[in-house]
Amino acid sequence: MPTIAVLGTLDSKGPEHAFVAAAIRLAGHAPLLIDVGSLDVPSITPDIARAEVLAALPGDHVATLARRDRGECVALMGRAAAALVTSLHAAGRIHGIISLGGGGGTAIATAAMRALPIGFPKLMVSTLASGQVAPYVGTTDITMMPAIVDVSGINRVSRAIFENAAGAICGMVAAAEARRTAPAVSSEKPLIVASMFGNTTACVTEAKRLLEAAGYEVLVFAATGNGGRAMEALIASGLVAGVLDITTTEWADELVGGVLTAGPERLDATAKAKIPAIVSPGCLDMVNFGEPASVPAKFAGRLFYHHNPQVTLMRTTPAECAELGRIIAEKINRYTAPVTVLLPLRAISVISAPGKPFHSPEADTALFTSLRQNLRPDIPVIEQAVEINDPAFARACAEALLGSLKA
Numbered sequence: 001m002p003t004i005a006v007l008g009t010l011d012s013k014g015p016e017h018a019f020v021a022a023a024i025r026l027a028g029h030a031p032l033l034i035d036v037g038s039l040d041v042p043s044i045t046p047d048i049a050r051a052e053v054l055a056a057l058p059g060d061h062v063a064t065l066a067r068r069d070r071g072e073c074v075a076l077m078g079r080a081a082a083a084l085v086t087s088l089h090a091a092g093r094i095h096g097i098i099s100l101g102g103g104g105g106t107a108i109a110t111a112a113m114r115a116l117p118i119g120f121p122k123l124m125v126s127t128l129a130s131g132q133v134a135p136y137v138g139t140t141d142i143t144m145m146p147a148i149v150d151v152s153g154i155n156r157v158s159r160a161i162f163e164n165a166a167g168a169i170c171g172m173v174a175a176a177e178a179r180r181t182a183p184a185v186s187s188e189k190p191l192i193v194a195s196m197f198g199n200t201t202a203c204v205t206e207a208k209r210l211l212e213a214a215g216y217e218v219l220v221f222a223a224t225g226n227g228g229r230a231m232e233a234l235i236a237s238g239l240v241a242g243v244l245d246i247t248t249t250e251w252a253d254e255l256v257g258g259v260l261t262a263g264p265e266r267l268d269a270t271a272k273a274k275i276p277a278i279v280s281p282g283c284l285d286m287v288n289f290g291e292p293a294s295v296p297a298k299f300a301g302r303l304f305y306h307h308n309p310q311v312t313l314m315r316t317t318p319a320e321c322a323e324l325g326r327i328i329a330e331k332i333n334r335y336t337a338p339v340t341v342l343l344p345l346r347a348i349s350v351i352s353a354p355g356k357p358f359h360s361p362e363a364d365t366a367l368f369t370s371l372r373q374n375l376r377p378d379i380p381v382i383e384q385a386v387e388i389n390d391p392a393f394a395r396a397c398a399e400a401l402l403g404s405l406k407a
Contacts, residue, residue, distance in 0.1 A: 001028070001029060001030050002029050002030065002095040002096065002173045002174075002177055003029070003030040003031070003032050003093060003094050003095055003096075004024050004029050004030070004031055004032065004094065004095065004096040004097065004098060004121075004169055004170070004173060005031075005032050005034055005085060005088065005094045005096070005097040005098070006020055006021045006024065006031045006032065006033050006034065006097075006098055006099070007034040007036055007081060007085070007097060007098070007099045007108075007109050007112060008034075008035070008036065008037075008099050008100055008101060008105055008109065009035075009036055009037040009038075009101065009104065009105045009108065010033070010035040010036075010037050010042035010043060010044055010046055011035075011037030011038070011039055011040040011041060011042050011043065012037060012039075012040070012043075012105075013100055013101065013105060013151050013152075014042055014043030014044035015043065015044065015153070015154065016100050016151050016152075016153070016154065016158070016162065017033060017044070017099075017100060018033070018044045019154050019159075019162055020098060020100065020162050020165060020166050021033055023162065023163050023166035023167070024098075024166050024169070024170060027166065027167065027170040028170075029096075029170050029173060031047075032047050032048065032088075032093070032094060033045075033046045033047045033048070034046060034047065034048040034053065034081070034084070034085075035048065035049055035050045035053065036050060036053055036077045036080070036081045036105075036108050036109070036112075037050060037077075038050065038065055038073035038074075038076070038077050039068060039070070039073065048084070050077070052084070053077065053080045053081055053084050054076075054077075054080050056080050056081075056083035056084040056087060057076075057079060057080045057083055061076055061080075064076050070104065074104045074107050074108055077108045078107055078108045078111030078112065079111065081108055081109070081111060081112035082111050082112045082114070082115035083115075084112070085097060085112045085113075085115060085116060086115045086116070089116055089117075089120065095121070095173050095176065095177065096120070096121035096122070096123075096169050096170075096172060096173040096176070097109075097112070097113055097116065097120075097121070097122050097123070097169075098122075098123045098124075098125070098165060098166070098169040099112075099113075099123075099124055099125070100125045100126075100147065100151045100162070100165075101124070101125070101126055101127070101151060102126070102127045102128075102150065102151060103127070103128065105126075105151070106124060106126040106127075106128050106136055107136070109124055110124055110136040110137065110138075110142055113140065113142045114137075114138050114140045114142070116140075118140060118141050119141070119176065119179075120176070121169055121172035121173050121175075121176055122140070122141065122142045122143060123142075123143045123145060123165060123168055123169045123172065124136070124142055124143070124144050124145065125145045125146075125147050125151070125161065125162070125165045126144060126145070126146070126147055127146075127147045127150055127151065128144075129144040129145055129146040129147065130146045134225070134226055137226070138229075139226065139229045139230040139232075139233045143168070143172075145161070145164075145165055145168070146161075147161060148161055149161075189215060189216055189217040190215075190216050190217070190241035190242070190405070191216070191217050191218075191219065191239055191240050191241055192211055192216045192217070192218045192219070192240070192241060192242045192243070192244055192401070193218075193219050193220075193221060193231050193234055193235060193240050193242075193243055193244065194207070194208060194218055194219070194220045194221065194243075194244035194245075194246065195220075195221055195223045195227075195228065195231060195244070195245050195246055195247040195248065195282070196220050196221070196222060196223060196246065196247050197222070197223045197224075197247045197249055197282065197283045197349075198307075198350075199282070199283050199286075199349035199350045199351065199388075200246055200247045200282040200283060200349065200388055200389065201389075202389035202394070203246055203282070203388050203389045203390075203393060203394045203397070204220060204244070204246055204247070204394070205394075206391050206394035206395070206398075207244060207246065207394040207395070207397045207398040208220065208244075210394070210395060210398035210399075210402075211244070211398050211401070211402065214398075214402055216241070216242070216405075218244070219234070223247040223248070223249050223250050223260070223262075223282075223283065224250075224260050225250060225253065225259070225260040225261055225262050226262075227262075228250045228262030228263075228266050229262050229263060229266075231269075232262070232265060232266060232268065232269040233269070235269035235270055235273050235275070236269045236272065236273065238273065240273065240275060241275060241276075241405060242275055242276045242277065242401050242404070242405050243270045243275060243276070243277035243278070243279075243401075244277075244278060244397060244398075244401055245267070245270070245277055245278065245279045245280070246278070246280045246282045246388075246397060247280075247282035247283055248266075248267070248279065248280070248281055248282060248283075248284060248328060249282060249283030249284055249286060249288075250262035250266050251266060251267075251284065251324055251327060251328060252283070252284050252285075252286060252287050252316055252320070252324060253287055253288055254266065255320060255323060255324060255327065256287045256314075256316065256320055257287070257296070258287035258288040258289060258314070259288050259289055259290060259294075260288040266331075267279070267328065267331035267332070268331065268334075270335060270337075270339075271331070271334040271335050271336070273337075274335075274336050274337045275337050276337050276338045276339065276401060276404035276405050276407075277335060277337070277338075277339045277340075277401070277404075278339070278340045278341070278342055278397050278400045278401045278404075279328070279332055279339065279340075279341050279342075280341070280342045280343070280344065280348075280388070280397065281324070281325075281328065281343065281348050281367055281368075281371065282348055282349065282388055283348060283349045284316060284321065284324050284348055284367060285315060285316055285321075285348050285349050285351070285352040285358045285360070285363065285364070286305075286313040286314065286315065286316065286349065286351075286358065287313070287314040287315075287316060288311065288312075288313060288314075289311075289312045289313075289314065290310055290311065290312065291309060291310055291312065292304075292306065292312050294312070295312055295314070299314060302314050302315065302317075303315040303357070303358070305351055305357045305358060313351075313358075315357075315358045315360060315363070316363060317363060318360075318362050318363045318365075318366040319366070320363075321363045321364070321366040321367035321370070322366040322367065322369070322370040323370070324367060324370070325366070325367045325368070325369070325370025325371040325373075325374065326370050326374050328371065329370070329371050329373075329374030329375045330374060332375060332376075332379060333374075333375065333376045333379070335379075337404070338403075338404035338407055339379060339404070340379070340380045340381075340382060340400040340401075340404065341371060341375065341379060341380070341381045341382070342381075342382045342383075342384070342393070342396055342397055342400060343368050343371070343381065343382070343383045343384070344384055344386055344387055344388040344390070344393045345364075345368070345383055345384065345385045345386070346385060346386055346387045346390075347359070347364075347387035347388055347389075348364060348367070348388050349388060350387075350389060352364065353387050368383075380400075382396055382400060384396060
């Protein structure tokens with residue numbers, strides 16, 4: 001019978017976790033109640049007490065708990081919970097994990113969930129789930145479910161939410177178990193990762209087709225900040241053979257202050273992994289914001305394109321493009337495995353093509369010139385007088401990467 005970890009702060013939210021555990025048991029799975037509370041005694045009896053959770057970390061942490069500093073305790077229990085569930089998973093003792101929480105409980109539980117591999121069922125019922133959850137989810141596959149009401153008692157609303165959550169985690173575990181027991185499918189294809197945005201979809205789709213025809217498996221990541229971080233994490237894992245980095249747009253958000261930044265480490269993992277790559281300045285013409293009212297006042301007077309009611313794009317200036325070229329060139333200069341830079345001279349996105357809203361030969365020229373001037377002389381640069389989504393450019397990207405992989 002699969003076992004589902006029910007992890008929570010049982011000093012403040014014991015009955016709620018007990019309710020979920022009972023629902024899991026009713027569905028035919030075995031709950032494992034884990035207490036990660038730290039301030040008061042648990043209101044229910046756990047299967048794994050907080051002392052055992054803390055024992056997963058080296059050292060004596062009694063003094064930290066004795067200070068009763070909420071921030072310190074949350075951070076400590078998050079680290080300890082992560083260490084504990086990692087060991088439980090390695091021993092085959094848990095097959096899924098669920099938690100209920102407010103701010104502290106969500107921080108602790110998601111720290112534990114992020115330590116578990118992609119594909120392992122993870123469900124967080126949180127009062128924070130309808131807001132900015134990137135700090136909690138990170139680059140993992142945690143499912144966040146809004147609690148709607150506070151996690152404070154069983155009532156007509158919370159009962160429905162908690163029962164649905166129990167059903168959801170049981171279903172996820174059943175699906176994972178079905179995958180595990182299905183006949184093995186042998187796949188020894190080398191793995192390639194690719195970055196894509198809506199404005200580079202046609203290019204990446206065609207390049208992906210060509211790479212798959214050549215015997216590779218291609219995973220595509222949306223260049224939306226979290227997608228770039230996830231791609232970097234997978235590259236760092238050592239599972240990737242090559243990188244098709246056509247869409248480096250996240251650096252525009254990082255430099256200018258948009259909402260889809262992947263952080264200053266974007267493009268670093270490939271250098272550290274020492275694997276072949278192609279890099280293109282896809283969608284560096286745009287900085288992303290939310291609805292128009294969300295655009296900072298300092299950008300008044302800039303050129304904008306309203307992609308949809310929730311997405312406002314801002315054109316990068318020639319000065320910003322020159323700086324982006326310098327930054328990306330410096331990143332690429334650290335690559336020791338074969339790397340090729342490809343430049344689509346007529347457009348770096350759908351909307352920067354001639355006649356489109358973001359067409360700016362001056363800005364594109366500044367970007368291309370800066371890239372060329374700052375790249376190491378030995379790094380090949382392929383220029384094509386086409387738009388980025390032209391099949392010829394996609395083919396050039398695929399062929400350049402295939403050449404490096406076979407070198």
